[in-house]
Amino acid sequence: MKKTLKIAMLYPREMNIYGDHGNLEVLTHRAKLYGFDVEQIIYEPDEKLPADVDIILGGGGQDSGQNKIVDDLIKIGSQLHKLAGNGVPMLMICGLYQLFGHYFLTKDDQKIAGIGIFDMVTKAGSERLISNIVTNWDDYKLVGYENHSGLTTLNNKQKPFAKVVAGAGNNGDDQTEGARIHNVFGSYLHGPILSKNPKFADELLMLAARRKFSDEFLKPRDESAKKQLVKIHEIAEQAREIAMKRPR
Amino acid sequence: MRIFLISLIGKIVALATRVRGGHGSALPGLIMEKIDPRFLGKILGNLPFGVVVISGTNGKTTTTKMVTELLRANGLKVFTNPSGSNFTRGVASSALKQMKWGKLRADIAVLELDEAHAVHFVNKIAPKYSLLLNVFRDQLDRFGEIDTTAKFLEKIAEKTTGTVILNREDPLVSKIPARVKKYFGYSRVVAKLFPNDDELYGITDKKSNQPAEIILEKFENDVAEFNIGATKLQLGGAHNALNAVAALALVKTILDCSNKSGNDEVGIFNPEKMLRALSEIKPAFGRGESFVIDGQPLELNLVKNPSGFRIVIASQYNKNAATMIAINDHYSDGRDMSWLWDVDFSAVKSVDVVSGIRANDMALRLMCQDIKIGDINTNLRASLTQFLSQNPDTPKQIFATYTAMLEIRKILKKECRK
Numbered sequence A: 001m002k003k004t005l006k007i008a009m010l011y012p013r014e015m016n017i018y019g020d021h022g023n024l025e026v027l028t029h030r031a032k033l034y035g036f037d038v039e040q041i042i043y044e045p046d047e048k049l050p051a052d053v054d055i056i057l058g059g060g061g062q063d064s065g066q067n068k069i070v071d072d073l074i075k076i077g078s079q080l081h082k083l084a085g086n087g088v089p090m091l092m093i094c095g096l097y098q099l100f101g102h103y104f105l106t107k108d109d110q111k112i113a114g115i116g117i118f119d120m121v122t123k124a125g126s127e128r129l130i131s132n133i134v135t136n137w138d139d140y141k142l143v144g145y146e147n148h149s150g151l152t153t154l155n156n157k158q159k160p161f162a163k164v165v166a167g168a169g170n171n172g173d174d175q176t177e178g179a180r181i182h183n184v185f186g187s188y189l190h191g192p193i194l195s196k197n198p199k200f201a202d203e204l205l206m207l208a209a210r211r212k213f214s215d216e217f218l219k220p221r222d223e224s225a226k227k228q229l230v231k232i233h234e235i236a237e238q239a240r241e242i243a244m245k246r247p248r
Numbered sequence B: 001m002r003i004f005l006i007s008l009i010g011k012i013v014a015l016a017t018r019v020r021g022g023h024g025s026a027l028p029g030l031i032m033e034k035i036d037p038r039f040l041g042k043i044l045g046n047l048p049f050g051v052v053v054i055s056g057t058n059g060k061t062t063t064t065k066m067v068t069e070l071l072r073a074n075g076l077k078v079f080t081n082p083s084g085s086n087f088t089r090g091v092a093s094s095a096l097k098q099m100k101w102g103k104l105r106a107d108i109a110v111l112e113l114d115e116a117h118a119v120h121f122v123n124k125i126a127p128k129y130s131l132l133l134n135v136f137r138d139q140l141d142r143f144g145e146i147d148t149t150a151k152f153l154e155k156i157a158e159k160t161t162g163t164v165i166l167n168r169e170d171p172l173v174s175k176i177p178a179r180v181k182k183y184f185g186y187s188r189v190v191a192k193l194f195p196n197d198d199e200l201y202g203i204t205d206k207k208s209n210q211p212a213e214i215i216l217e218k219f220e221n222d223v224a225e226f227n228i229g230a231t232k233l234q235l236g237g238a239h240n241a242l243n244a245v246a247a248l249a250l251v252k253t254i255l256d257c258s259n260k261s262g263n264d265e266v267g268i269f270n271p272e273k274m275l276r277a278l279s280e281i282k283p284a285f286g287r288g289e290s291f292v293i294d295g296q297p298l299e300l301n302l303v304k305n306p307s308g309f310r311i312v313i314a315s316q317y318n319k320n321a322a323t324m325i326a327i328n329d330h331y332s333d334g335r336d337m338s339w340l341w342d343v344d345f346s347a348v349k350s351v352d353v354v355s356g357i358r359a360n361d362m363a364l365r366l367m368c369q370d371i372k373i374g375d376i377n378t379n380l381r382a383s384l385t386q387f388l389s390q391n392p393d394t395p396k397q398i399f400a401t402y403t404a405m406l407e408i409r410k411i412l413k414k415e416c417r418k
Helices: A020-032 A065-073 A077-085 A092-101 A198-213 A223-245 B004-018 B026-033 B039-045 B060-073 B088-097 B115-124 B144-157 B186-195 B238-260 B270-278 B307-314 B338-340 B360-366 B381-390 B402-417
Strands: A004-010 A037-043 A056-059 A090-093 A103-104 A109-112 A120-137 A140-154 A162-167 A179-181 A183-185 B051-055 B078-080 B108-112 B129-132 B164-165 B183-188 B213-222 B221-224 B227-230 B286-292 B296-302 B322-325 B350-355 B372-377 B397-400
Touching: A004 A198, A004 B004, A004 B164, A020 A037, A020 A198, A020 A223, A020 B360, A056 A092, A056 A198, A065 A077, A065 A109, A065 A120, A065 B026, A077 A090, A092 A140, A092 B026, A103 B381, A120 A223, A120 B144, A120 B286, A140 A198, A140 A223, A162 B360, A198 A223, A223 B360, B004 B026, B004 B039, B004 B088, B026 B039, B026 B088, B039 B088, B051 B060, B051 B144, B051 B238, B051 B338, B060 B078, B060 B108, B060 B238, B060 B270, B078 B088, B078 B238, B088 B115, B115 B144, B129 B144, B144 B164, B164 B286, B183 B238, B221 B381, B238 B270, B238 B307, B286 B350, B286 B402, B296 B307, B296 B402, B307 B397, B322 B381, B338 B360, B350 B360, B350 B381, B360 B372, B372 B381, B381 B397, B381 B402, B397 B402
Parallel strands: A004 A037, A004 A056, A056 A090, A090 A183, A103 A120, B051 B108, B051 B129, B078 B108, B129 B164, B164 B183, B183 B213, B296 B397, B322 B350, B322 B397, B350 B372
Antiparallel strands: A103 A109, A120 A140, A120 A162, A179 A183, B213 B221, B221 B227, B286 B296
């Protein structure tokens, strides 16, 4: 019997300004190479988020876009908390990462409430942090591009996702990048992050497969899938190496 | 007299840099601006037909070229800036070349300015007309957000003393306030040829119902049918038909306004004459430019943002031609590669060569859509040579970002001379 993974993307209409939709494409592509069927769920305001969703993704948006979706996010907040507590892997980039914290304080001191899955707050900074960024996620380097004006501060007990090697990260100050709780990851890395960091993409798939099917590892569908995965790995390594050397 | 002296100094600097082997493009302008910050304002301020600013994300270079040639067909002497010299100092340097005895020999200035530079420019020199084309996701690593880009265009409109010409079909542009404004647009029939960023993600904005000066009614096989008549364009692709609508609307406005204010040096807007002139316009460099290499056609297309890339694939992609894609990430290409993931490549059959500094990023994007790729090589020169030699008997097409396009073009020009 085919194993199906349900992968949801939150609000791609408003929250997808820097190609974050690509994370959904990469996960779907890799999941298929590992022999899963994928059901993509595009979630927009006032729709129903299925209770049996296996992975949830979210991207960044403009300030105007965040205003449009924030009410709906608050509405599904308790469901997201429950899913997070149940170990559902999630990846929130930039704008939605910020709204997974307690609040976002705008330039005009307007407080936009988030859903508080991450114990952190974000305040509008005076200039945008825009650059190539490299971080250490344990011993694996995550490579991406950041472009945000919000400065995020993690509260004491909130663990970061990774440590900044080059670039600004959460606030340009304390070398933290992103946040993690349970299997929920938040990050400022665009790229999209999963395209150049296949090991992280596989981690999300692995977490989902372990939870749903008690799989112990990911296995390529067949010989040709295995070859493709190797090729993607090689090209991603090249892309990562070059990106790490590029200015700003 | 003062202007004469400054321009003389500028000319000497330009000559000196050329003697030393430089391009001499921006330096003279920079020096002239240092001596007199109002230099550019003084020489452009006296033009009888004023200054025209053309801005927006896509189509600036081609539209500026069209407007310039249409105005010239009406007997006007036009000063225009070559693409890429967007800074005020670049404009000053190019003005210098057209100056004699301290005076710019021109009736009107038609300037292509990128959104951010345009704001600096209009703060110094108020344009009489401005043409605002569109706002797409582009170079967000420079501007931050699309809403920021839209604000730049609002500033240009605010500073325009005469008429602002707006794209009726772009919701971010059509709502820009202006004292006097006119629109260009297209009919619902051709709307599907121009997907905007929002529609890509399922947003269907209510379109404006404003009456438009010039409208594209139909477009088929490079024949553009406007509300003022039809013509075949040498510039391929629906996006160029849209650039033509914008150019025609601007030229009509300039001629109408000049006639109304009693300036009888130019005739009235003659649709037949304008369409004829339009049909003779060739692509601006690197924008769908054609080369012949060893007897086979090669088309070079600039791609610089998702919407541009999507439109080029939709209207220019030839599935029977060998294909090369070259992606660089210098400042003027945009440093962030995320944009490649906002382009749907599913219509592309295969890519023979992927090149440029970020060839591997491009390859990852293509592989995720299961598109067959041949070679991946970050060395542009080597991969271009390989692309040409491996596909001697077929038509070819290259899609390249700005700096990659410049480099490829330079090599192709040499190839053509052989």
